[in-house]
Amino acid sequence: MISDRKLEHILLCTHYDVEYRKDTGFKDVELVHRALTQVNSEEIDLSIKLFGKELKSPIMITAITGGHPAAFNINRALAKAAEKLGIGLGVGSQRAGIEDPSLKATYTIAREEAPSTLLIGNIGAPQVEYAEAAVEMIDADALAIHLNPLQESIQPGGDINSSGLVDSIKGIVENIKVPVIVKETGAGICAEDALKLEEIGVAAIDIAGAGGTSWAAVETYRAEEKHLGRLYWDWGIPTAVSTVEVAETVKIPVIASGGIRSGLDAAKAIALGADAVGIALPVLKEAQRGYREVISVIRRFNESLKVAMYLVGAQNIEELKKAPIVI
Amino acid sequence: MISDRKLEHILLCTHYDVEYRKDTGFKDVELVHRALTQVNSEEIDLSIKLFGKELKSPIMITAITGGHPAAFNINRALAKAAEKLGIGLGVGSQRAGIEDPSLKATYTIAREEAPSTLLIGNIGAPQVEYAEAAVEMIDADALAIHLNPLQESIQPGGDINSSGLVDSIKGIVENIKVPVIVKETGAGICAEDALKLEEIGVAAIDIAGAGGTSWAAVETYRAEEKHLGRLYWDWGIPTAVSTVEVAETVKIPVIASGGIRSGLDAAKAIALGADAVGIALPVLKEAQRGYREVISVIRRFNESLKVAMYLVGAQNIEELKKAPIVI
Amino acid sequence: MISDRKLEHILLCTHYDVEYRKDTGFKDVELVHRALTQVNSEEIDLSIKLFGKELKSPIMITAITGGHPAAFNINRALAKAAEKLGIGLGVGSQRAGIEDPSLKATYTIAREEAPSTLLIGNIGAPQVEYAEAAVEMIDADALAIHLNPLQESIQPGGDINSSGLVDSIKGIVENIKVPVIVKETGAGICAEDALKLEEIGVAAIDIAGAGGTSWAAVETYRAEEKHLGRLYWDWGIPTAVSTVEVAETVKIPVIASGGIRSGLDAAKAIALGADAVGIALPVLKEAQRGYREVISVIRRFNESLKVAMYLVGAQNIEELKKAPIVI
Amino acid sequence: MISDRKLEHILLCTHYDVEYRKDTGFKDVELVHRALTQVNSEEIDLSIKLFGKELKSPIMITAITGGHPAAFNINRALAKAAEKLGIGLGVGSQRAGIEDPSLKATYTIAREEAPSTLLIGNIGAPQVEYAEAAVEMIDADALAIHLNPLQESIQPGGDINSSGLVDSIKGIVENIKVPVIVKETGAGICAEDALKLEEIGVAAIDIAGAGGTSWAAVETYRAEEKHLGRLYWDWGIPTAVSTVEVAETVKIPVIASGGIRSGLDAAKAIALGADAVGIALPVLKEAQRGYREVISVIRRFNESLKVAMYLVGAQNIEELKKAPIVI
Numbered sequence A, B, C, D: 001m002i003s004d005r006k007l008e009h010i011l012l013c014t015h016y017d018v019e020y021r022k023d024t025g026f027k028d029v030e031l032v033h034r035a036l037t038q039v040n041s042e043e044i045d046l047s048i049k050l051f052g053k054e055l056k057s058p059i060m061i062t063a064i065t066g067g068h069p070a071a072f073n074i075n076r077a078l079a080k081a082a083e084k085l086g087i088g089l090g091v092g093s094q095r096a097g098i099e100d101p102s103l104k105a106t107y108t109i110a111r112e113e114a115p116s117t118l119l120i121g122n123i124g125a126p127q128v129e130y131a132e133a134a135v136e137m138i139d140a141d142a143l144a145i146h147l148n149p150l151q152e153s154i155q156p157g158g159d160i161n162s163s164g165l166v167d168s169i170k171g172i173v174e175n176i177k178v179p180v181i182v183k184e185t186g187a188g189i190c191a192e193d194a195l196k197l198e199e200i201g202v203a204a205i206d207i208a209g210a211g212g213t214s215w216a217a218v219e220t221y222r223a224e225e226k227h228l229g230r231l232y233w234d235w236g237i238p239t240a241v242s243t244v245e246v247a248e249t250v251k252i253p254v255i256a257s258g259g260i261r262s263g264l265d266a267a268k269a270i271a272l273g274a275d276a277v278g279i280a281l282p283v284l285k286e287a288q289r290g291y292r293e294v295i296s297v298i299r300r301f302n303e304s305l306k307v308a309m310y311l312v313g314a315q316n317i318e319e320l321k322k323a324p325i326v327i
């Protein structure tokens, strides 16, 4: 059952260590302290524009869940927080909701609680035929297509036939009206793949690199035979590396995610070229408590992001993108 | 007694830590994740051709044993597994079997149980006069000449007169009809030596580099006076380094071995230029249990090799050889 | 109350670990041993000239305190020691003493006890209007303007409006008669900011880099909500890096400080281009005991600095500046 | 009393940890394994020529002691071993024996027990007037002038007036008939100083670099006030670095010493350019037991040096000097 697997994923990600043991690479990236900063911190502007919508912060919550009763409360809390804070939000893979209409409400609650902010749908690349339904279901502003070959490789019985993948994505891009984001789920995207995505008309790339949630890790806990999962636990392109590679290669917006754990990480990702920053694991536990807890997490990210901007002398996100970095 | 020493080697390698403390170098080699892989994992082709024979996987079992009653069962299990899996297999040094015909069966069992697959004979470089007998004994498809100056240096009373070594090898190459492989046994081969081997007509090189079984380690356990063994325990060229050096220098096939411990290591070795990959220690314990256990080890290697190929977008070994690597 | 905060700072710096966990960078800087040194150690000349005054050693005590009754004894001990040793001394921020005349004595004691040596006043950059009063209060030979955006960011309610900062400094420079030093307080100064400071007429720069006292650390202890402080504990440009960057960029004197913990560190800083070296934390505890203890600390710095000079063959500070370094 | 200090030094070096905590650098130097070595190990020739004398191995015992009754037995054992093995030997500083004739026998025993092999006298650079007496006392084949500015700096009351040092050495060189070696005592010699020594006619340089016996360490144990010793414990140019620098700069013979702890280290030093290799600490304990123990230590050095030569394919020391190295 997809639905049960979803619950398992939530429980494993909430209670077990599912992160990469290797680093995102941000530890080796240093922003340059500007003792002569002339910024007034009160006037720092965190807002960005994405797909025509203004977001009050570059921090967004990327795809987590949907399709299981437990997902209803999580998506409600995330959406309420996103709406209050004016930030972007993605729902988890909508396949379950499309295949089993009784599960739809676990997704639609997101739009109900977040009527105005950027809401992003989510399907897998092979599910071309679900694209329109997914967008409609939540009146999505954009649709994310997730790539997760690592997870599928480790998960017993995973879908490891990727032939025609690029054509599938192209098909979706050409047939739906909202912008299409292609996102990894924790193993990163390389320059060459990013270029191909830009060529076929993808509107933005969420690189979701290695260093945060590891789907090989998650599936190791679920598998009986654990050797594959252990071997590939740390597979993938570190987030900082993937961010810089992709941002230097394409002109479409780049979302950096995967192991972003503070506003300082976010600042480094933006200085490396990202236009926005995504988080998933850092809000998972709090979303199960309520939207106030989610707000409080995001506020910390915003607050520490502002400190970095103040200290490097950046008044807004555009200036932060130009801040020099030392590696 | 050669024969007793062989048993000791098997027991030490089965029960003691005989590996290099230094790394093969593969830890620092990263394959590039391709989120846009278009490979159908079910159709990945692991087969290679070596010396005119098709092998169902690039993983081969290199020389381990022969010449002691205990070797009989080991070689039977290895051969049965190799035949069932269609992979290459080497027997251990045949000198004992040539000098003492009563030990022949411990080698010939390999060909009996593996009538069709690639079977490789094994002698030391000085034993020119044994070359033909070795090939005949097991109807070998190829003959491996092993080089082990490190072991001979540490072993009390080892043969440390290597004068005329190159001429000996040349003599063997010119006088037997099967292709000749020159293999190290765990200390690696440098570019210059590889070039000399190619020049004198050697058909393939098994670099057997540092990082796996250390013959200095093995002999440390056997020696009374242990200072030499301890000092040289980690001597040699790391497998990843030796692989890339030799593969870039010669045109003949290169077998990478020495500390290959998973299909992921194998994939890295092939991306570094190897045509095939050898293992010894990882099947030693299992071979003492039975052929099914050996099959199960090799299957894991094949399985994890396939995951790497899927994730880097390689449909077959030729494509894997072209996969980019990051160091 | 500023005054209470000052006491807290002293207590925290005396009894808690308030230093950067990351290194100053001096560990990676090696002076070159000269076996053929021809120096007579008895004749080594440590003296430097700063702002027209001769100092008997390049080691100076930078701004620590003032403005709280406890500061009186500290400044008395520091000044007595500085006078006896003929070294430079800075007082802590004089704002408290200007705003509350009853606290003036905690600063003026410094000049009373150190009538002849270089005494440096101290104010924050926004306090333009206090500049003259600060100089007059202690008959200062120079005025230090401190920059501490990191501390202000971490400290709850800190002043994080830095707009117009450069103009404020320029205003001070143009309006007071003594030379103006701009100093950081532990996060370092980058080349670009140093250049700007030189352009607007600043007379010297104290880079006060990362590696010693961390004001993010100090404020972490004081804050209830500690996440910001922990995240930024190690923010800043390491002292060795900041020293070399600034010294290569500007022509005005450069004072290296922040984590200088021995005469050997001091020697390295000078070989990297510094004209003088500042310390604060190493004398804080001793200053609370008495001037003799302070003298004894400084003597150790002088003594170990001399050993370095002897071993690299430098007869005086000018020669030490030319000593080669290996990184 | 010099004499008592000498005993203290021997006791400290025998029973305490007096070595550098930092590395000689040899760990990062790798010789290249030659699987195709064509050397016959039995015929490896370890001999070298130094100052016209043939030595049976490039390993020599450098200056250790003399001038205290306890030194008599040590020098006897060292000399007996050196004579039997045909290797070079240095005595410790002869100043004590010159100033107090009753101590002469502690040096002359060396020549008595080693009538034929290379015996090296030893004085400090300022003791110009002792040079001839030192040579005569033991009928020395060469005279070593030791440089030890580090020890003198740490030792309370050490001689830290080095003015005129180069002229002193020049004076000795010009006035005695045997070749003059200049040696450090554990802090290494840099290229520039080596060049100066060659220019004034010195016949050989013993770089005695950092990584083995640390005279700052020894003097730390002796000093009451330990801060200087602890700070400078690791001062100096690592042996591998000093060896390669000096060997590439001068044409006179270079002796590598300081932390050479096996024939493998010795092989690396020679491949880096040294003509001979010195050891002191490794024979100190054994020399107090008897000459057989010293012989056994040196044999191990010779034996492990031969293994390295065999494995890199070097038949003699000249060939080892040309062996490639990887850093």
Ligand SMILES: Cc1cc2nc3c(=O)[nH]c(=O)nc-3n(C[C@H](O)[C@H](O)[C@H](O)COP(=O)(O)O)c2cc1C
Residues within 6 Å of the ligand: A009, A010, A013, A062, A063, A064, A065, A091, A092, A093, A122, A144, A145, A146, A147, A183, A184, A185, A186, A208, A211, A212, A213, A257, A258, A259, A260, A278, A279, A280, A281, A282, A284
């Ligand atoms: C419990 C959980 C469920 C997720 N489900 C989805 C999903 O359905 N679709 C998707 O595109 N990504 C999914 N992700 C991946 C995240 O969007 C994100 O790319 C990844 O977790 C890396 O970010 P992090 O390190 O901040 O968690 C999920 C992540 C978590 C933790």
Ligand SMILES: Cc1cc2nc3c(=O)[nH]c(=O)nc-3n(C[C@H](O)[C@H](O)[C@H](O)COP(=O)(O)O)c2cc1C
Residues within 6 Å of the ligand: B009, B010, B013, B062, B063, B064, B065, B091, B092, B093, B122, B144, B145, B146, B147, B183, B184, B185, B186, B208, B211, B212, B213, B257, B258, B259, B260, B278, B279, B280, B281, B282, B284
């Ligand atoms: C018990 C044992 C016996 C071996 N005997 C031989 C041998 O007779 N001839 C040979 O060429 N290599 C021999 N080898 C070396 C292997 O073929 C291989 O080169 C080496 O062990 C490195 O691979 P590994 O790290 O996977 O063990 C032996 C290895 C082992 C573990």
Ligand SMILES: Cc1cc2nc3c(=O)[nH]c(=O)nc-3n(C[C@H](O)[C@H](O)[C@H](O)COP(=O)(O)O)c2cc1C
Residues within 6 Å of the ligand: C009, C010, C013, C062, C063, C064, C065, C091, C092, C093, C122, C144, C145, C146, C147, C183, C184, C185, C186, C208, C211, C212, C213, C257, C258, C259, C260, C278, C279, C280, C281, C282, C284
């Ligand atoms: C207790 C304490 C109080 C300080 N107060 C001031 C101050 O008022 N003004 C200032 O410019 N720097 C102040 N500093 C910073 C020092 O002058 C110096 O730049 C910094 O501590 C780095 O040097 P250190 O690692 O040797 O402590 C203070 C430092 C300490 C330890």
Ligand SMILES: Cc1cc2nc3c(=O)[nH]c(=O)nc-3n(C[C@H](O)[C@H](O)[C@H](O)COP(=O)(O)O)c2cc1C
Residues within 6 Å of the ligand: D009, D010, D013, D062, D063, D064, D065, D091, D092, D093, D122, D144, D145, D146, D147, D183, D184, D185, D186, D208, D211, D212, D213, D257, D258, D259, D260, D278, D279, D280, D281, D282, D284
């Ligand atoms: C106990 C002892 C005494 C020494 N005495 C002298 C000496 O008198 N003259 C000298 O030139 N070197 C002397 N040395 C230095 C050694 O000759 C050598 O340069 C140094 O110890 C580095 O080598 P090692 O690490 O093998 O000990 C002495 C060394 C030791 C251990």
